[in-house]
């Protein structure tokens with residue numbers, strides 16, 4: 017199984033960015049943990065980050081035919097990007113929405129996700145472990161469990 021992890025704007029700053037909210041773990045450390053777990057589950061993963069909405073849209077489009085599932089932390093684009101939502105809907109690849117923080121316990125503008133309706137489900141609030149939960153959900157998109 018091939019799973020694409022996509023990370024949106026400012027997630028390259030994890031580790032130093034608002035550690036009281038996002039913790040001290042860097043994105044590279046999260047990636048390493050995800051890779052270990054993916055190897056145990058027999059899944060191939062690709063792990064990317066971009067600060068550019070258009071680049072993320074292109075990656076979602078290009079995933080068609082190459083990846084079986086997407087795990088997406090769209091960061092701030094979660095709350096703003098109709099383009100990303102349309103891309104997810106267009107490719108039809110099962111997508112898991114993830115967030116480190118519990119977006120529902122934060123500012124009101126974070127309560128609304130423009131991508132949630134086109135995703136299989138949403139995982140938020142578990143810090144870096146949200147990525148592992150997202151991986152598990154992605155591996156199980158065939159509904160075997």
Ligand code: DQA
Nearest residue numbers: 090091092115116117119126
């Ligand atoms: C985030 C939550 C978003 O609201 C925020 O814009 C982010 C990170 C998270 O992982 O908790 O950049 O997606």
